[in-house]
Amino acid sequence: MRKSFLILVIGLMLAPAFAVAQQRADQKETTQKMAATLFFIENFYLDTVNTPRLTEQAIISMLKELDPHSSYLSKKEVDAANEPLEGSFEGIGVTFQLFNDTILIVSPVPGGPSDKLGIQAGDKIIRINGEEAFGPKVNNNFVMERLRGKRGTTVTVSILRQGRKDLIDYTITRDKIPINSIDATFMLPGKTGFIKLNRFSKTSMEEFKASMEQLRQQGMENLILDLRNNSGGFLNTAVELSDEFLPAGSLVVYTEGRNSPRQDFFATSSGSFEKGKLVVLINEASASASEIVSGAIQDSDRGLVIGRRSFGKGLVQRPFQLPDGSVIRLTTARYHTPTGRSIQRPYNDGTENYFRDMQERVRRGEHMHADSIHFPDSLKYFTRAGRLVYGGGGIMPDIFVPFDSTQYTDYYSNLIRKGVFNRFTLEYANKERNKIKKNYPRFEQFKTGFNVTDNIMNDFLALAGNEKVEWNEAQFKLSESLIRQQIKALIARNIWDMSAYWEITSETDETVLKALEVLRSDGFFSYLRK
Numbered sequence: 001m002r003k004s005f006l007i008l009v010i011g012l013m014l015a016p017a018f019a020v021a022q023q024r025a026d027q028k029e030t031t032q033k034m035a036a037t038l039f040f041i042e043n044f045y046l047d048t049v050n051t052p053r054l055t056e057q058a059i060i061s062m063l064k065e066l067d068p069h070s071s072y073l074s075k076k077e078v079d080a081a082n083e084p085l086e087g088s089f090e091g092i093g094v095t096f097q098l099f100n101d102t103i104l105i106v107s108p109v110p111g112g113p114s115d116k117l118g119i120q121a122g123d124k125i126i127r128i129n130g131e132e133a134f135g136p137k138v139n140n141n142f143v144m145e146r147l148r149g150k151r152g153t154t155v156t157v158s159i160l161r162q163g164r165k166d167l168i169d170y171t172i173t174r175d176k177i178p179i180n181s182i183d184a185t186f187m188l189p190g191k192t193g194f195i196k197l198n199r200f201s202k203t204s205m206e207e208f209k210a211s212m213e214q215l216r217q218q219g220m221e222n223l224i225l226d227l228r229n230n231s232g233g234f235l236n237t238a239v240e241l242s243d244e245f246l247p248a249g250s251l252v253v254y255t256e257g258r259n260s261p262r263q264d265f266f267a268t269s270s271g272s273f274e275k276g277k278l279v280v281l282i283n284e285a286s287a288s289a290s291e292i293v294s295g296a297i298q299d300s301d302r303g304l305v306i307g308r309r310s311f312g313k314g315l316v317q318r319p320f321q322l323p324d325g326s327v328i329r330l331t332t333a334r335y336h337t338p339t340g341r342s343i344q345r346p347y348n349d350g351t352e353n354y355f356r357d358m359q360e361r362v363r364r365g366e367h368m369h370a371d372s373i374h375f376p377d378s379l380k381y382f383t384r385a386g387r388l389v390y391g392g393g394g395i396m397p398d399i400f401v402p403f404d405s406t407q408y409t410d411y412y413s414n415l416i417r418k419g420v421f422n423r424f425t426l427e428y429a430n431k432e433r434n435k436i437k438k439n440y441p442r443f444e445q446f447k448t449g450f451n452v453t454d455n456i457m458n459d460f461l462a463l464a465g466n467e468k469v470e471w472n473e474a475q476f477k478l479s480e481s482l483i484r485q486q487i488k489a490l491i492a493r494n495i496w497d498m499s500a501y502w503e504i505t506s507e508t509d510e511t512v513l514k515a516l517e518v519l520r521s522d523g524f525f526s527y528l529r530k
Contacts, residue, residue: 034058070330073326092114095109117416117419128146133146151176181207181208182207184503194506229283242296250338251267251296280294284361290310295341295343298395301387314343368403406478408482411470412475412482415469420467429494446500456487460483492504
């Protein structure tokens with residue numbers, strides 16, 4: 001009996017060591033297998049091969065098998081990828097991802113050339129200057145070499161858009177891409193400040209503090225932070241921004257992975273807006289760092305999140321440099337909100353279904369009806385005040401605001417696609433600039449006093465006809481108020497700045513109006529105790 005027990009104990013002690021030894025042997029065998037394969041190809045394959053290129057493709061293929069966000073970047077691509085967060089660059093102004101050897105636009109850069117022409121998230125670039133832009137030849141270098149270029153030069157892209165049978169051609173004039181993190185800072189009614197943040201870059205906190213100081217001088221007591229269409233950026237910036245609102249010691253976010261021990265990020269005592277009423281706006285294009293901030297605010301019952309369910313990107317990519325200066329961004333951990341919710345939506349059904357989920361949300365009516373969104377009971381969590389929240393993919397807002405599609409007709413979309421808005425407002429602003437500045441020395445006077453007259457509208461429609469935008473009276477009537485607002489807002493942008501554009505559009509923005517309604521309500525804090 002003792003002998004059997006001793007053997008059993010020794011067996012239990014040896015089992016872990018044996019497992020580790022076996023794992024090391026497997027890793028060694030796999031490494032040798034890869035090296036042997038390259039050796040045989042180099043020395044016995046019938047034709048000359050580009051071994052570095054072959055190695056790159058093998059790495060890319062391996063990473064595709066892991067998750068949707070692990071990726072490989074050449075040294076040139078590393079420099080280009082960091083530019084939006086660290087400096088300026090010249091090009092067409094889009095964030096893209098290679099998906100099934102096709103260029104998928106994740107989002108146009110706000111205010112950039114593509115954004116001005118109406119290129120949308122989810123569009124796929126099929127041709128560039130008539131050349132096919134899909135298939136095995138397409139990589140990040142292929143895209144950069146064709147879409148980047150000097151300011152003022154043009155490139156024509158043919159785009160495949162969901163729901164459209166034919167390709168849509170856009171001729172884009174390259175420009176210096178704006179790198180400011182903050183698009184807009186202004187006051188709204190009810191002593192409410194508004195800040196629109198488009199990315200979490202190295203300069204974001206410096207810009208944010210300057211915006212807050214500007215708003216305080218104008219009497220701000222409440223704040224609306226707009227993170228809609230913000231695809232993320234640096235983790236540290238997200239933590240620092242959350243710290244502005246949360247009391248010292250509050251957990252902001254934590255990361256954890258199989259080989260990455262849990263790391264907690266806490267707020268400090270340096271917060272500058274820990275007491276006033278706070279609303280964070282999100283939508284389906286708010287991702288990563290945006291979800292960290294909105295999740296921290298929601299879980300801590302510090303403010304209200306309003307809008308539509310966010311993207312659901314909660315994987316941490318850590319860069320590992322390879323000997324030639326290239327980098328693999330390997331997913332090493334997951335983001336979790338203070339209550340423990342995982343931000344990342346599932347990707348078990350493969351990368352293709354993962355990216356298709358955005359289209360499926362539209363098909364299911366998620367952008368229109370909150371009750372079309374279903375979360376499993378197993379992913380229930382509770383905030384500090386006991387409010388029910390859900391994990392399993394993105395941040396669900398406290399107050400849902402549906403997308404109003406009635407004004408966004410095909411006629412309106414064609415006006416944008418053909419560049420009618422941009423061309424008309426640029427020409428009008430240049431022609432009437434002195435007159436406008438004389439009549440409206442300050443933007444506030446322009447906002448309240450300038451109207452898009454029938455004469456202006458007739459000139460606009462004449463240009464639309466010249467640009468071969470097919471007239472549709474019924475759709476025009478549905479979109480007329482939106483068209484007039486866009487003309488006015490774009491004229492303001494061209495004469496003043498981007499903030500002027502957002503200040504005008506905020507007057508009819510349903511999500512902003514809902515936020516103002518809630519802030520005015522005596523029951524604002526009751527929302528945080530539900």
